Amino acid sequence: MTIETVHVDLGDRAYDVRIGRGLLYRAGTEIAALFGRRRVAILTDENVAALHLASLQQSLAATGIEASALVLPAGEATKCWAELGHAVEWLISQRIERKDLVVALGGGVIGDLAGFAAAILRRGVRFVQIPTSLLAQVDSSVGGKTGINSPQGKNLIGSFHQPGLVLADIDVLGTLEPRDFRAGYGEVAKYGLLGDENFFDWLEKAGPQLASDPMALQRAVRHSVEMKAGIVQRDETEQGERALLNLGHTFGHVLESVTGYSDRLLHGEGVAIGCTLAFDLSARMGLCSQEAPSRVAAHFAAMGLPSRISDIAGEIPDNETLIAMMGQDKKVQDGKLRFILARGIGDAFVTDAVDRDRLHEVLAASRL
Known part of the structure; x- marks a missing residue:
């Protein structure tokens, strides 16, 4: 397998x-070729350090x-003021x-956190x-969004600070726990759902084999990055x-917040x-077919992912509390909730014209 390159053209x-196998072991060469032999400070966490820091x-x-590291x-x-200050x-x-x-x-x-620290330092x-999870490779490492969480909501504190290089090593994904790999897959499927039905069609067939098929996995990562790069370049x-x-x-984000940003x-x-x-909300509002949400839920179930609020262990606050917390979402404008809804698989759009009664119905049905 060759190393592939997706260029993010932002002037x-x-x-x-860079996407491919063995990039972690080539990181010195890749970095030196682009930046020269500068001093490097590595930020990582305890789990990743044990697996990949020495390499x-x-x-x-x-x-x-010359490199130093903080674990x-x-x-x-960890995405908090205290660790950012640290x-x-x-x-x-x-x-x-x-x-x-x-x-x-x-x-x-x-x-x-590291991107935000780099943005505000000097x-x-x-x-x-150098993203080591599937989620980071296909989403958070690309596009320059950096930040930390607030007790009032996720990613409410941060800035745009583009990286100078992203090295997505497919091999390191083999060290992920199965649950972490599946969670990252949630972001992969998102790309098909928001703008590429053909990609979602392919994922329905190839998704269950991604963890054991490096070629399919690299294709999924590359296509996800290409889609995100295209959107970032335009906006x-x-x-x-x-x-x-x-x-x-x-x-x-609201469900993450009420579960304490924990392993729940x-x-x-x-x-x-x-x-x-x-x-489901789109279907109840008559925007897409009734079959679309069933197809989405079935695919996530086939991948071992949750699709309902009732799949979350423990108590979840009432629907009024959840909706009130959505008012802190970054997409809120002029006090109006804005949702990404869909006319069908691969056809998403942004709107603030959300039927509150249907929103309550959707949340209630997801608890059953």
């Missing part, structure tokens, strides 16, 4: 996403790059300058994403079309439930 902020450090050392706690709770102060102590590099080695949590330091700071990438997220509900699981709810 002077353009960069490449990255060896790769950097082999090309003469943070694993989990969504990371920034450590970067300052390492004397990382604007022309040096911050490397994010990890999943979406580390990528978001008013902007360059950084490289870098989410003034319009880029909001489509949040299909399922208005519901999913992983991000990709929340997206899967959220996508199903979005299609």
Whole structure:
């Protein structure tokens, strides 16, 4: 298998996403070729460090790059003010300058936090994403969204700060726990649901084999990145079309928040439930066929993903509380909730014309 490149064309902020096998062991060569032999500060978490940090450090050392590393706690709770402050102060102590590099080695949590730390350190330091989860490879490592969570909602604090390079090594996905791989798949399926029915058709056939078929997996990652890159190029700071990438997220983020950003509900699981709810709401509002939400739910079930609120262990607050919390969503404009709904699989759109009665129906039905 060859290493493939998806170019994200953003003018002077353009960069490449490199996708293929063995990229972690080539990281030193890839970074040195693009940036020279600058000092590198690696931010990672405990789980990823145990698996991949030594390989990255060896790769950097082999090309003469000096690197230090900070290992943070694993989990969504790390995306907070305390750990952001910890990371920034450590970067300052390492004397990382604007022309040096911050490397994010990890999943979406580390990528978001490291990118935000790089954005605010010295008013902007360059950084490289080396995503180690499927979710991060297909979504959070591309597009420049960085940030942390607030107790009032997910990703409410952050900035746009594009990476200088993304290295998506397909091989490292083989070290993921099955649940983490499935959760990442929720973001892969999202791309087919929001804008490419043919891709979703292919996923219905190929999805169950992705974890054991590197060629199919690389195709899924590449196509997801291509779709996201195209949208980001047209709408870098989410003034319009880029909001489509949040299909399922208005519901999913609230469910993550009420479950305490814990292992009760992983991000990709929340997206899967959220996508199903979005299609159910669309069908109840007469926007798409009644068959579409059933097809979405059936595919997530086939992939071992949840599709209903009742699939979440433990109590979930009442529907009025969930809807009130949606009012803190980043897509809210002029106090109006905005949802990504669909006219069919592969045909999503943004709207604030949501029928509240139907919204209550959808949430109630998902609890049964």
